[in-house]
Amino acid sequence: MAEVVLSGLNKWYDRNVHAVKDVNLHIRDREFMVLVGPSGCGKTTTLRMIAGLEEISSGEIRIGERVVNDLPPMDRDIAMVFQNYALYPHKSVYDNMAFGLQMRKFAKDEIRRRVQAASEILGIQPLLARKPRQLSGGQRQRVALGRAIVRHPQLFLFDEPLSNLDAKLRVQMRVELKRLHERLSTTAVYVTHDQVEAMTLGDRVVVMKDGLVQQVGEPLELYGRPANRFVAGFIGSPAMNFAEVTINHSAQGVWAETAGLRIRVPPAKAEALRGHAGGKVLLGVRPEALRVANGADVADYALDCTVEVVEPLGNEILLDVRAGSHPLVARVDPATRVKVHQSLRLALDPERLHFFDANTEAAI
Amino acid sequence: MLALALLAPAVVILVTFIAYPFVMAIWFSLTSIRVGDPGHFVGLANFTKAWEDSIFQTAFKNTVFYTFWATVFKLTLGMWLALLLNRHFRFKRIVRASMLLPFIIPTVLSAFAWRWMFDPTFSVVNWLLYHTGFIANRLPFLSNGDWAMWCAILVNTWRGMPFFAITLLAGLQTINPDLHEAAALDGANAWNRFWHVTWPLLLPVTLVVVVFSVIQTFSDFQLIYVLTGGGPANSTHLVATYAYQLGVGTGLLGEGAAISLFMFPVLFAVVWIQLKYLKRIEAA
Amino acid sequence: MVIERRWKKWLYFYIPLALFILFTLFPFYWMAVTAFRPDGELYRTWRQANATPFWTLAPTTEHFHGLLESTAFLRWLGNTMFIALASTAISLLCGLFAGYALSRLRFRGSEFLGTAIFITYLVPQTLLFIPLADIVRDMHLGNTPWSLILTYPTFLIPFCTWLLMGYFKTIPKELEECARIDGATRFGAMFRIIFPVAVPGILSAGIFAFTLSWNEFIYALVFLSSVEEKTVPVGVVSELIRGDIFFWGQLMAGALLGSVPVALVYSFFVEYYVAGMTGSVKG
Numbered sequence: 001m002a003e004v005v006l007s008g009l010n011k012w013y014d015r016n017v018h019a020v021k022d023v024n025l026h027i028r029d030r031e032f033m034v035l036v037g038p039s040g041c042g043k044t045t046t047l048r049m050i051a052g053l054e055e056i057s058s059g060e061i062r063i064g065e066r067v068v069n070d071l072p073p074m075d076r077d078i079a080m081v082f083q084n085y086a087l088y089p090h091k092s093v094y095d096n097m098a099f100g101l102q103m104r105k106f107a108k109d110e111i112r113r114r115v116q117a118a119s120e121i122l123g124i125q126p127l128l129a130r131k132p133r134q135l136s137g138g139q140r141q142r143v144a145l146g147r148a149i150v151r152h153p154q155l156f157l158f159d160e161p162l163s164n165l166d167a168k169l170r171v172q173m174r175v176e177l178k179r180l181h182e183r184l185s186t187t188a189v190y191v192t193h194d195q196v197e198a199m200t201l202g203d204r205v206v207v208m209k210d211g212l213v214q215q216v217g218e219p220l221e222l223y224g225r226p227a228n229r230f231v232a233g234f235i236g237s238p239a240m241n242f243a244e245v246t247i248n249h250s251a252q253g254v255w256a257e258t259a260g261l262r263i264r265v266p267p268a269k270a271e272a273l274r275g276h277a278g279g280k281v282l283l284g285v286r287p288e289a290l291r292v293a294n295g296a297d298v299a300d301y302a303l304d305c306t307v308e309v310v311e312p313l314g315n316e317i318l319l320d321v322r323a324g325s326h327p328l329v330a331r332v333d334p335a336t337r338v339k340v341h342q343s344l345r346l347a348l349d350p351e352r353l354h355f356f357d358a359n360t361e362a363a364i
Numbered sequence: 365m366l367a368l369a370l371l372a373p374a375v376v377i378l379v380t381f382i383a384y385p386f387v388m389a390i391w392f393s394l395t396s397i398r399v400g401d402p403g404h405f406v407g408l409a410n411f412t413k414a415w416e417d418s419i420f421q422t423a424f425k426n427t428v429f430y431t432f433w434a435t436v437f438k439l440t441l442g443m444w445l446a447l448l449l450n451r452h453f454r455f456k457r458i459v460r461a462s463m464l465l466p467f468i469i470p471t472v473l474s475a476f477a478w479r480w481m482f483d484p485t486f487s488v489v490n491w492l493l494y495h496t497g498f499i500a501n502r503l504p505f506l507s508n509g510d511w512a513m514w515c516a517i518l519v520n521t522w523r524g525m526p527f528f529a530i531t532l533l534a535g536l537q538t539i540n541p542d543l544h545e546a547a548a549l550d551g552a553n554a555w556n557r558f559w560h561v562t563w564p565l566l567l568p569v570t571l572v573v574v575v576f577s578v579i580q581t582f583s584d585f586q587l588i589y590v591l592t593g594g595g596p597a598n599s600t601h602l603v604a605t606y607a608y609q610l611g612v613g614t615g616l617l618g619e620g621a622a623i624s625l626f627m628f629p630v631l632f633a634v635v636w637i638q639l640k641y642l643k644r645i646e647a648a
Numbered sequence: 649m650v651i652e653r654r655w656k657k658w659l660y661f662y663i664p665l666a667l668f669i670l671f672t673l674f675p676f677y678w679m680a681v682t683a684f685r686p687d688g689e690l691y692r693t694w695r696q697a698n699a700t701p702f703w704t705l706a707p708t709t710e711h712f713h714g715l716l717e718s719t720a721f722l723r724w725l726g727n728t729m730f731i732a733l734a735s736t737a738i739s740l741l742c743g744l745f746a747g748y749a750l751s752r753l754r755f756r757g758s759e760f761l762g763t764a765i766f767i768t769y770l771v772p773q774t775l776l777f778i779p780l781a782d783i784v785r786d787m788h789l790g791n792t793p794w795s796l797i798l799t800y801p802t803f804l805i806p807f808c809t810w811l812l813m814g815y816f817k818t819i820p821k822e823l824e825e826c827a828r829i830d831g832a833t834r835f836g837a838m839f840r841i842i843f844p845v846a847v848p849g850i851l852s853a854g855i856f857a858f859t860l861s862w863n864e865f866i867y868a869l870v871f872l873s874s875v876e877e878k879t880v881p882v883g884v885v886s887e888l889i890r891g892d893i894f895f896w897g898q899l900m901a902g903a904l905l906g907s908v909p910v911a912l913v914y915s916f917f918v919e920y921y922v923a924g925m926t927g928s929v930k931g
Contacts, residue, residue, distance in 0.1 A: 053545050074551040086542035090564045099560070100550035147550075366834060367753045370745035371761065374805050377742060381780065381802045382768045388779035441668075448665050459665070461918045463672050468914050468921075470863045472881035473903035477675040480682060480896055486691065488678065488702075522671070527925065534926035554660075583772035586865040590885060604774035604866075611778045612870060624775045631770050 002064050002154035002187040003029045004050065009059035011045050011211075019045045021211040023059070027189060032181050034190045034202035037234070042211040043191045044159060050189060051080055051157050063155055074103075079148035080157040083164060085140045087132040087147075093119075094128040097147045111150075118146040121180070138169045149184070156188040162197065174200055195235050199223070207231045229282060229361040232354055238287050238318065241328045244358065245283045247276045256283050256355075260324010264300035266350040272364050273355060281364065284354035287318070290330035292338075293347035303328070303346045307338055321346065392621035399615035410622035420623060423601040427627075430517055430602060431581045437521040438577060439570070442528025447558070449529065450536045460530070467526040475590040478519045482506050482591075509599030512592050516600060520587055524580075528573055535569035536562070567645055575638045579631055603627050679907075682900035683711055690897055711897035712905070721902060723876050724883040729909065731793050731879060732861035735800035739857050740850060742801060743808025748838060750809065751816040752824070769806045776802075777870050784871050795871040796879070800861050807860070808853040811927050815849030816842065852924030855917045862910045880906040 004027040011020035020042040027033045035043040048054040050061055052073035061068050068076050079100075087096050094115055101111045119125045122142040132140055141161060148156060162170045162177075178201055181188060192198055198205045199219040207214040207222065207230070215227040219235075226232035232240050245256040247265065254265040254273065263283070265273060273281065293302050303323045311318035312334070319330045319338060323346075330346055338344065355364040393410050396403035414420045449460055466474060481488050482505035490502045506512045539562065547557045585604040588594060594601040594609060601609070603626060611620020682690065684707040715721050749755075750762050780799060781790075789795040819842060827837040843850070868879045875887060884902045888895050914921055 051545075051549065053548075073545075073548045074553070078549065080546070080549050082542050082546060084540070084542055086540065086546040088543060088546075088561060099547070099552075103551035103556060147546075151550075367749045367755045367758070370749040370753075374742035374746040374765070374809065375761075377738075377798070377801050378765070378768050378805060381783075381799050382771055382776065385776045385779040385783055386771055388782070389776060392779055444664070445668055448661060448668070451661065457918075459669065460922075461915065463668070464914075464918075464921070465676060465911065466672055468859050468910055469676075469907040470865075470881050470910065472865055472885060473906050474675055474679075476884070476899055476903050477679045477682075480894075480900065481675065481678060483896075486896075522675070526672070530922055531926050534922075579770065579772065583774045585774045586881075589865075604772075607774065607778070608866070612781075617778055617782075621778045624778065627772065627775055628770070631772070635770055 003027060003031075004033075004155060004187065004189065005060075005062040006046070006050070007060045007062075009046065009049065009061065010057045011042070011049060011054065012057045019211050020049070020057075023211075023213055025206060025213070025216065027187060030185045030187055032188045032190065032201060032203045034192060034198040034205045035208060036192055036195055036198035036202075036205055037208035037214075038193060040210075041208040043193075043206075043208050046208075047157055047159055047189060047191045050155075051078060052076055076155075077153050078155040078157055079151050079153040080159065081141075081144045081148050081161045083160040085132075085144040085164075087140055087143055089132050092129055092131055093124065093135070093143050093146075096132070096143055097150050100147065100151050114150040114152075115146070118149040121149070121183070122146050137165050138173065141165065141173060145180070149180075154187065156186055158188065158190040158192075160192050162192070162194075170197075177201060196237065199235065207234060225363070226354065227363055229284070229356045232284050232356070232363070236286055238329045238331070240284045240286050240354070241290075241326075243283050243326045243328075244280055246280055247273050247278065249277050256281070258324070258326070260305075260322075260326060261303060263303075263348070263353070264350075265355075266353065269353065269355060269364070276357075276364070280358045282356040282358055282361070284356060285348050286352060287329045287331040289349045289352040290328070290332070290346045291348075292332055292336055293345040297345075297347040301348050301350050303348065305344055305346060307340055307342045307344055310338055310340060319344075389621045389625060392618050393625050395618050397618040399617060403618060406618070410619045411626075413619065414623050414626065419598050419601060420603075420606060422598065423603050423606040423623075424626065426513065426600060427582055427602045427604075430513065430520070430584070431578055434517045434520040434524065434581050435574060435577055437517065438524045438528050439574060441521065442525045442573075443532055443570075445525065445529040446532035446536055447562075449533050460533075464526045464530060466523045471523060471586045472590050474523065475519060475587050478515075478522075479506070479591055482515055506592055507596055509596060512596065512600045516588055516591055519591060520581060520584065523587070524577055527577065531573045532566065532569060535566050539565050568642060571638050571642050571645075575635055578634050582631060582634075583627055676907075679900050679904050682896060683904045684708060685897065686710065687897055711901040714895075715898045715901045715905070719883070719887055719898075719902075720875050720878070721880075721883065721905065724878050724880045725905070725909070727793060727877060728862060728879040728881075728906075731796045731800070732858050734793075734797045735804060735861050736854055736857040738797065739801040739804035739808050740854055742805050743812050743853060744843065744846075744850070746805070746809045747812030747816055748842065751813040752821075752842075765806050765809055768802065773803065773864070773866050777866050780867070781870050790871060791873050791877055793877065796864070796867055799867055799871075800864060803864075804857045804860060807924075808857060811853040811856070811924055812846060812849050814927050815846045819845050848920065848923065849927070851917060852920040852927060855914065855921045856924035858913060859910055859921070 004025075006023050006025040009020055009023040010018070012018055023042075023046060025033075035046060037043050045054060049056050050063075052068070052071060056069055063076055063078070088099065091099065097115045097118060098111050101114065106114075115128070116125070119128060122145055124139060124142050124146060127135060127139060127143070132143070135143065144161070162173050165173060174197060181201075190197075190201060202219055204216060204218055205222055206216045209230050215222060215231045222231060222235050226235065229242070233242070243258060243261060245258045245261065245263075248255050248257055254270040256263045256265050290303075305321040305323035305328065307319055307321050308327075309320035311320070314334065316334055317332050317336055317338070319332055321328050321330060321344060328346075332338075356362065357364055394405060394407060396406045396409075445463070449456070449463075480486070484502065484504070484507055487502065487505065489505070490499070493499045493503070504511050505515050543561050544557055547561050552560060583604055584602060585608065588600055588602050588605045589608070592600045594605045603623060607620045607624035610616045610623060681703065686706055686708045687710070746765070750758055784790050784795045784799070789798070823841055823845070824837045827841045828834065832840060862880075865881050868882045869885075872878050872882060875883070878886065880902070884899065884906060888899045888902055
């Protein structure tokens with residue numbers, strides 16, 4: 001049993017810097033939990049507190065049944081993969097992987113068996129006699145993984161392990177990591193600043209900003225029902241389009257309006273927006289929720305805009321347009337024929353409109 | 365060429381005041397030269413005489429003993445101090461700066477302070493040990509041959525330890541801190557982290573520092589000269605101090621030169637071995 | 649950083665550190681206390697009841713007065729300072745040129761020369777002092793500060809050269825090439841571009857050389873004979889011990905005063921000194 005529970009976790013540096021603010025998190029057994037957020041959001045600090053590499057200012061961390069606050073890292077039955085791999089440069093790959101087991105006085109045979117097994121899974125058997133400096137980045141990453149695997153810990157910790165790899169390798173390793181997790185099904189906490197990694201790898205994802213947890217949920221939940229503007233803008237690429245609009249009630253219904261933009265608020269949302277009548281809110285719509293309007297589309301859910309930049313990607317086209325004074329990005333069918341400076345009508349999916357309070361930025 | 369012009373001043377000085385005297389030293393050692401008497405060629409007579417001289421044998425053994433133990437202590441204490449200084453704490457800069465004082469202050473001056481501390485009649489160390497009940501009679505620090513040697517080693521360690529500490533500290537700071545964290549997670553306690561991660565990575569710097577130190581310590585003169593003068597009864601002589609006594613004290617320049625030349629092969633061997641070892645480490 | 653228990657921190661860190669500091673600095677404290685202690689108190693034996701070794705209740709400057717009035721201490725200070733500055737200057741200059749030549753100019757024998765300079769370090773002063781005494785006398789430099797100013801560079805130049813080589817190597821070639829395209833001669837580029845960038849290295853080498861000169865003893869002992877010419881280390885050794893009697897008060901006063909100039913200079917340039925020390929080991 002290796003669930004991880006963080007209760008009221010706080011970290012202060014030098015009395016002034018409040019890096020982690022009252023974090024509460026329940027990571028289930030065998031879950032792959034991803035902590036994601038921009039630099040300085042506190043995700044790495046949280047991870048290091050779980051590892052025992054940072055002192056806990058206040059709060060409690062439980063791994064399995066035990067409160068581990070005062071336990072040194074080696075007694076927590078965890079393994080960690082570092083961003084820079086942290087391989088011992090003077091030891092061979094085999095010794096790198098064996099070191100943890102040697103420190104815990106495992107028998108030589110057992111060590112050999114485990115190292116062989118791990119290197120088979122990771123495909124690094126031919127490298128066992130080499131030194132880290134003779135390996136490529138991807139190979140070093142695998143050795144770092146191997147070092148963590150051989151210990152059969154109850155919890156894996158990952159500190160941005162793919163950040164130092166080039167783009168192609170990163171994609172490859174992502175898939176391998178996911179396969180590895182399927183195979184080993186050990187609880188894991190994974191830190192990254194890349195939302196794509198978070199979405200593809202996590203069973204659940206924690207979005208953090210400025211030391212606070214913004215939202216916890218399954219990837220698609222974060223995508224479809226973001227709790228606030230930050231999460232909405234952070235998850236998904238290209239980012240969600242935002243526009244500040246005024247909510248106006250008229251005889252025909254509820255409208256969200258601003259210069260160059262006039263959208264009907266669908267009945268489902270109109271209820272929730274009742275308290276904001278006459279006031280300003282933030283409208284959010286994802287690029288993938290926009291498409292080129294055809295004759296059947298109603299004007300209520302349409303935008304008139306001018307095309308500014310066309311980015312053909314092959315599988316889709318990104319259009320940078322302007323509706324009134326608002327820049328928007330739309331993802332459209334690759335067969336669309338559009339030219340710069342062309343006037344265009346875009347239709348949006350009323351099911352995929354998001355509204356956020358103008359002050360608190362929380363989802364409405 | 366420009367290169368020759370640039371190198372000329374340095375080369376001139378080094379040739380005139382090292383190479384030439386070195387050759388002269390060899391020449392002296394092969395003659396019976398003394399002050400005021402150029403003497404004549406005697407071949408290896410000075411060397412054989414020294415070899416059979418009991419004082420020289422003592423001096424040579426002393427020098428090896430002195431160098432060995434002082435280096436061991438300096439390395440151990442220096443390494444320990446470097447590990448301590450590698451952490452973060454308030455006043456770190458002042459502490460680090462003041463730790464170097466023994467190395468900065470002229471050896472002769474601090475050696476006098478130590479001599480006063482070891483004085484048979486007025487020693488403060490004796491006072492302290494007596495009043496804390498450790499001893500009933502005074503310790504013979506510098507008046508007993510064996511004690512005096514260990515006192516000299518102590519003072520040399522005191523003086524040289526900062527050099528080790530500061531240099532090793534610089535080396536420590538080049539080690540990626542992630543490695544220590546990874547080792548901690550791997551189950552290594554503080555000692556294991558040191559032995560399996562820190563020490564191997566520090567080996568190149570350690571070797572260089574040890575070699576510098578061995579060269580200095582083996583040819584040391586000032587400390588013994590001031591602390592004991594070679595006594596009591598010639599029991600703390602080092603090769604250098606004995607050479608001085610013979611050459612300048614009694615004017616036997618030829619014999620003095622021979623004695624001091626005995627240092628050269630040892631120093632050369634030490635550096636040779638260290639360079640080979642260093643090459644082997646860097647290749648691995 | 650790995651977390652550890654509170655008490656372990658005290659046991660393994662604070663206490664050892666305190667002991668180290670005590671061990672390192674106590675002799676200096678002792679020097680100072682003795683220098684200010686009146687003679688009467690000074691010569692109380694260690695077993696005497698009223699011995700208060702660690703402090704004095706009647707500090708006096710009589711030793712300092714005695715030192716400055718009845719010995720040539722101030723002259724020794726002046727001599728040592730002059731010799732140290734002059735030999736440092738010479739060594740820096742030689743080291744600058746040699747370091748530049750060895751690290752930035754390609755020519756046959758550069759590796760040989762580099763090794764040769766290293767080898768000279770293997771020949772300690774205690775080996776050379778006997779024949780050097782003769783050479784110095786033949787050059788009519790005996791008993792003058794020039795005997796030291798010219799011989800000290802023998803052990804200062806190797807250090808300066810290595811240190812500065814290390815600094816020069818970090819300066820990208822493009823900098824010089826750019827200067828030369830802009831019209832400077834090789835010499836001009838050297839002076840106007842390279843040397844200014846290497847100023848921290850020059851300071852480090854200079855400080856290190858300065859303290860090494862102050863510390864030198866055997867050459868000064870052998871080459872200088874008359875009292876007015878002596879350096880501080882030699883003067884303190886030879887003049888403050890009359891017969892078998894050590895004038896400890898004055899000796900410690902002399903030791904203290906003799907240490908002050910070096911310590912002062914060092915304290916202004918600590919970072920440079922440390923850089924010099926660690927740089928020469930890496931070089």
